Amino acid sequence: MIYGNKERRTQVWLCGAHFINDIYTGVLNPIMPFIAEQVRISMPIATIILSCSHIFSSLLQPYFGFFADKMRKRAFIFWGLLSTALFISLVPTAKHIPLMILFIILGSIGSSLFHPQSLGFVVKFSETDSVKNMGIFIAMGTLGFSTGPLVSSSIAQFFGLSKMPVMACLGVLWALLMFSCVPKFSKSESKPLEFSLKQAFVDILSNRKLNILNIIAMLKSLITTSCSILLPFLWKAEGYNKFQIGAALFCFLFLGGIGSLLSPKAEQKIGTANVFYISMIVTFPMMLMFMFTYKTMPLLSFVIFALMGFVTMFATPITMSMAQKVLPQYKSIIGGFINGFSWGIVAIAMSMIGYIAQATSIVPVLVVISIIPAICSVLVKYLFAENK
Structure with a gap:
């Protein structure tokens, strides 16, 4: 049995919500080259716009996590999913850049609201193995994020970008049903916790183990984000639909x-x-293999690229679970740092990486990026220094 009897209903609804929410966060990457063509913007500008999505969906997560821990209400998971579903679905229909950016910002803030509280809830409502439950929850989000490109590219290919708003229906329906299916805090738990935002951030940012885990999360998100944003432009230039x-x-x-x-x-x-070690080191040789095969053996290069996803995200739930155990009183805030802040920092870097990739070439830039986690894998041993 995957879940205990008492935790099953809540965990299923939280995992389902994570799957659906992250469908919307993944819809823009594969169709952005075609949206850019529609509104007549270059790859670096499109990269900056996508980076805005990651910034607003990520950098704000620690702050929303603080309020989620402090307020002890369920509101963030409901309103977050609603906002993500509604506004991200409207982005491909925007004919003007300011309106498109507004939809991206509002939808991304919704995702930023949803994630830290839901991550905290997974641990709060775990009766059996919290690491296993966190692995399932993160996997469902990743599967949702992977489904987003397939759904959006299918709708865009066969029905057109103008039909994308129909995607909002699933997220709105699931958010409304969660009102009755995710438990409220008990009366004793619903009292606001007394701790300050400054104190929480000082405690987290001064902890060496958490800093290392944050760096590891940033490096893995750097691989995922750079591949997801840059390679669609490469493949469009190669003639793929x-x-x-x-x-x-x-x-x-x-x-x-x-x-x-x-x-x-x-x-x-x-x-x-x-x-x-596997998650951080193996990506580099795989990226090299991709570089040497994407033109001459495209099918093999796609297989290598897919396996790279497996390796890159292999350590994600362990990173999250280990981080939340360091300072358990800040579960949602730490969830915001590992799952959000790290992605936001990478999104800021992507604005510059997009210009570099256009000025040079996309694949060599990705190879250089993949070297960084391999070099920084030396940090892993410091995670276990205290135990020794």
């Missing part, structure tokens, strides 16, 4: 979700440190 690009991203992110799902079992067999 919307559906083919969406299918490639789906495979990459879907196998990433499988990696997250298998991660807790792998941790038991090979050890936590080895899971981190």
Whole structure:
């Protein structure tokens, strides 16, 4: 049995909400080259716009996590999912850049509202194995993120960008049903907690172990984000259509979700440190293989790219679970840092990376990016220094 009897209903609804919310966060990447063509903007500008999406969906998560921990209300998971579903679905229909950016910002803020509180709820409502439950929850989000490109590219390819708003229906319906299916805080728990935002941030940012885990999360999100944003432009230039690009991203992110799902079992067999080492080091040789095959052996390059997703996200649930155990009183805030802040920092960097990729070439830039986690894998040993 995956869940205990008392936790099953809540965990299923939270995992379902994570899957659906992250469908919307993944819809723009494969169709952005075609949206850019529609509104007549270049790849660097499109990269900046996509970076805005990641910034507003990520950098604000620690702050929303603070209020979620302090207020002890369920509101963030409902309104977050509603906002993400409604506004992201409207982005492809926007004919003017300011309106498109507004829709992206509002939808991304919705995702930023949803994630930290839902991450805290997974631990709060876990009766059995919180690491296993976190692995399932993160895997469902990754699978949703992988499904987004497939759904959006299919709708865009066969029905047109103007039909994208129909995607909002699923998110709105699930958010409304969660009102009755996710438990409220008990009366004793519903009293606001007394701690300050400054104190929480000082405690988190002064903790060496959490800083290392944040760096690891940033490096893995750097690989995922740079591949998801830049490679659709490469494939469009190579002549691939919307559906083919969406299918490639789906495979990459879907196998990433499988990696997250298998991660807790792998941790038991090979050890936590080895899971981190595999996730951080193996990406580099795989990116090299992709570079040498994407023109001459495209099918093999797609297989390599998909397996790269598995490796990149292999350590994601372990990173989150380990971080939340360091300072358990700040579960939602730490969830916001690992799952959000790290992605936001990478999104800021992507604005510059987009210009570099256009000035040079996309694939060599990705190879250089993949070297960074391999070099920084030396940090893993410091996670276990205290235990020794």
